[in-house]
Amino acid sequence: MPASPTFSIAVLISGNGSNLQAIIDAIKNNELDATIKLVISNRQNAKGLDRAKEAGIPTLLVDHTLYLNREEFDQAMLDALTRYQPDLVVLAGFMRILSAKFVSALCGKLINIHPSLLPLHKGTHTHKRALEANDSIHGCSIHYVTKELDGGPVIAQSQVPIYPNDTEELLAVRVQKEEHRLYPLCIGLIAKKKLELVDGAPVLDKQPLTNGGIKFRQSNYDTYYLK
Numbered sequence: 001m002p003a004s005p006t007f008s009i010a011v012l013i014s015g016n017g018s019n020l021q022a023i024i025d026a027i028k029n030n031e032l033d034a035t036i037k038l039v040i041s042n043r044q045n046a047k048g049l050d051r052a053k054e055a056g057i058p059t060l061l062v063d064h065t066l067y068l069n070r071e072e073f074d075q076a077m078l079d080a081l082t083r084y085q086p087d088l089v090v091l092a093g094f095m096r097i098l099s100a101k102f103v104s105a106l107c108g109k110l111i112n113i114h115p116s117l118l119p120l121h122k123g124t125h126t127h128k129r130a131l132e133a134n135d136s137i138h139g140c141s142i143h144y145v146t147k148e149l150d151g152g153p154v155i156a157q158s159q160v161p162i163y164p165n166d167t168e169e170l171l172a173v174r175v176q177k178e179e180h181r182l183y184p185l186c187i188g189l190i191a192k193k194k195l196e197l198v199d200g201a202p203v204l205d206k207q208p209l210t211n212g213g214i215k216f217r218q219s220n221y222d223t224y225y226l227k
């Protein structure tokens with residue numbers, strides 16, 4: 001029987017690209033059976049572009065400042081994605097709001113990582129806002145992308161504690177460590193077809209995922225790595 005083609009992804013970034021790096025590393029370490037076909041950045045100086053080049057991944061700069069409006073910018077990215085035909089498009093620190101057309105063209109094939117326990121703290125400055133709200137736990141969420149900003153159905157969340165003397169910076173480091181574990185893992189679940197979007201709702205092993213998706217803590221990560 002011919003081998004099935006490797007699950008392919010495109011990653012969209014705007015900056016540092018530490019989540020991109022985590023995905024690259026997971027593939028290299030055989031923890032994620034996938035291939036990155038393309039990395040798109042809207043910023044020329046994004047460190048993530050260097051990370052992609054270092055890993056031998058094709059890169060594309062789509063500079064949003066060169067387009068008249070959001071729709072034209074999004075169309076340029078859609079054109080590139082149509083050429084590469086990835087199975088999944090992964091937003092990893094991509095700092096542009098996407099048009100309804102872009103989101104609906106990739107319905108069920110577009111996921112994002114957000115640094116909070118959604119629906120809490122949508123938008124930016126999430127660590128600062130978690131501290132100001134006196135939250136005792138914080139974390140990150142992976143969700144399918146819909147037209148509503150940071151509002152699509154949540155696939156998985158990973159929690160971290162907030163300690164009494166925490167700062168924004170300390171919290172950011174703690175959350176990012178979880179992000180780097182959680183994102184490759186969720187991509188792997190989608191690649192293995194264990195996880196999919198059915199009628200607008202995430203389904204894991206044929207069971208609907210409710211209440212904020214899969215809840216990860218360090219102790220149960222291994223379960224989901226099992227092939």
Ligand code: GRF
Nearest residue numbers: 016017018019093113114115
């Ligand atoms: C991450 O914190 C992610 O949750 C948010 O943007 C940040 C990107 O970081 N969407 P990096 O570029 O992957 O280092």
